[in-house]
Amino acid sequence: MFAYTTPLVGGLLIGVSAVALLLFLGRIAGIAGILWGAVSAQPDNAWRWTFILGLLAGPLAYHFVAAVPNPPPSPLPWWQAVAGGLLVGIGVRLGSGCTSGHGVCGIGRLSPRSLVATLTFMATGIATVYLIRHVLVEFLP
Amino acid sequence: MKALVGLLCGMLFGVGLAMSGMTDTAKVLGFLDVTGQWIPDLAFVMGGAVLVTLIAFRFVLRMQKPLLNRRFSLPGTSVITGRLVGGAAIFGIGWGVYGYCPGPAISALTYLDDKTFMFVAAMLVGMALSNKLAPG
Numbered sequence: 001m002f003a004y005t006t007p008l009v010g011g012l013l014i015g016v017s018a019v020a021l022l023l024f025l026g027r028i029a030g031i032a033g034i035l036w037g038a039v040s041a042q043p044d045n046a047w048r049w050t051f052i053l054g055l056l057a058g059p060l061a062y063h064f065v066a067a068v069p070n071p072p073p074s075p076l077p078w079w080q081a082v083a084g085g086l087l088v089g090i091g092v093r094l095g096s097g098c099t100s101g102h103g104v105c106g107i108g109r110l111s112p113r114s115l116v117a118t119l120t121f122m123a124t125g126i127a128t129v130y131l132i133r134h135v136l137v138e139f140l141p
Numbered sequence: 142m143k144a145l146v147g148l149l150c151g152m153l154f155g156v157g158l159a160m161s162g163m164t165d166t167a168k169v170l171g172f173l174d175v176t177g178q179w180i181p182d183l184a185f186v187m188g189g190a191v192l193v194t195l196i197a198f199r200f201v202l203r204m205q206k207p208l209l210n211r212r213f214s215l216p217g218t219s220v221i222t223g224r225l226v227g228g229a230a231i232f233g234i235g236w237g238v239y240g241y242c243p244g245p246a247i248s249a250l251t252y253l254d255d256k257t258f259m260f261v262a263a264m265l266v267g268m269a270l271s272n273k274l275a276p277g
Contacts, residue, residue, distance in 0.1 A: 001256070003182070003257060004156070004181075004182055004185045004236050005164070005181040006160050006161060006182075006185075007161045007162055007182040007183060007185040007186045007189070008185040008188070008189045009160060009161075009189070009201075010156075010157040010158065010159070010160035010161025010162070010163070010173075010186055010189070010193070011157065011161055011185055011186035011187060011188060011189025011190040011191075011192075012156065012157075012190070012193055012229075013154070013157030013160065013192065014151050014154055014157035014161070014186070014189070014190040015189060015190035015192065015193025015194050015197075015212070015241070016153060016156040016163065016193055017150045017153040017157065018145070018150075018154075018190065018194050018273075019184070019193060019194060019197040019198065019201060020150050021146070021147075021150045021154070021270070022198065022201050022202075022207065022213070023204075023207060023208060024143075024146045024150075024195045024204050024207055024208045024209045025143055025146055025147070025207055025209055025210050026206065026207030026210045026212060026213035026214055026215075026216065027148065027207075027210075028216070029215055030153065031242075031243040031244035031262030032243040032268075035243060035247065035265075035268075036206040036268055036272075037208040039265065040272075041270075042271050044143070044162060044228070044277065046143060046144040046170065046266060047142075047143045047144050047146060047195075048147065048149035049147075050144040050145070050147035051147040051148065051150060051151035052151060052153060052247060053148060053151060054148045054149065054151020054152035054153070054155055055152075055154060055155040055158075055244065055247045055248050056155065056201050056247065056248065056250060057148075057149045057151075057152050057155065058151065058153065058155020058156040058158070058159065059155045059156065059158065059159035059164060059248045059249075060160045060249065060251050061152070061156065062155070062156045062238075063159060064158055064232075065224070066160075066162070067219045068159075068160075068173040069165075071162075071164055071165030071167070071168070071249075071252070072165075072167065073179075073252065073254040073256070074166045074239070074240065074254070074256060074257075075254070076239060076240075078255075078256050078259055080238055080239055080249075080258070081198070081239050081256040081259045081263070082259050082263045083238055083239070083260060084235045084236070084238035084239025084240070084241065084242075084260060085235070085239070085246070085259065085260035085262065085263030085264040085266075085267065085269075086144065086244065086263040086264070086266060087231050087234050087235025087238060087267065088232055088235035088243065088246075088260075088264050088267065089230065089235075089263065089264035089265060089266060089269075089270070089271065090231055090232075090235075090267040090268070090271040091175040091228050091229075091231030091232025091233070091234070091235055091265020091267075091271075092228070092232050092243060092268065093228065093267070093268050093271035093272055093275075094225075094227060094228025094231065094232075094275060095173065095224070095225055095226075095227070095229035095230075095231070095232050095273050096216065096219065096222055096225060096226070096228065096243070097227025098232060098237075098242050098243045099187075099244065100154075100242075100243075100245075102185070102229070102274050103187055103191070104187065104189075104190040104191060104194055105194060107191050107194070107195070107196075107197075108191055108193075108194025108195050108198045109202065109215070110193070110195075110196045111219065111226060112219060112221065112276045113216070113220070113221055113225055114219070115218060116172075116225065116226060116229070117225055117228075117229040118227070118229075120229035120230050120233060121229045121230065121232050121233030122233065123230075123233065123238065124214040124229075124230045124232075124233030124234050124235070125191075125229070125230075125233040125234070125236045125237040126173050126174075126175055127171075127234075127237070128174075128175075128233065128234045128236075128237025129170055129173040129174045129237045132175055132237070132238070133174055133177055134176060134177065134179055
């Protein structure tokens, strides 16, 4: 099988999910926005919580039904998880969206803001990995 | 009914994330590591998703209203601000530090690694913090 089949099919499913959410509920499938709306008790909130439930149930079902093993746990230290999570949380609120809200949905509706945001977080993501893997590594014991 | 749509869309989204490799931090960091052992797979994830939204959103947004709600809830502003760029920049750094963005982090909770729970908890703290200190 073509090596990129599962990433491509996975991407198509994400796209179909975003289209269905817009078609039925008129909502943008931005996960950061949905999560924040859910925990900050916005009105008409049931769909947000069931969406999050689906985000959990979907992978459980996929790994079980397709008999694909879970990915290995990250070898990175716990403080890196905390630092990464904190920065992601601050950034998505300030920047009004994440990979799904800006990258998948915003670009899908040709929003200039989302295009700029997506190019920006791709660039800083690449720069961060470069810095950690190819620069800082020289200075670590 | 809306809750059922939410559940099904969330499941579809979650299956997509797991299938595509977005819930595997090693793959995500490998994708961002363009000067190292670059893993190009994940370009196909966003490529596939955007292909669908680019085509189908045009038709959906031509409708008067969505099927189960009174109106479309879309961001009203189109101004590119320092806040947008700065926030996206910070988000990208966090993504590169550990390898999760919000969706995959939530989905990966099902793998029951304690560091994923720490990531999601820190992410919620970060969201609350930014909402408190820089509302808008």
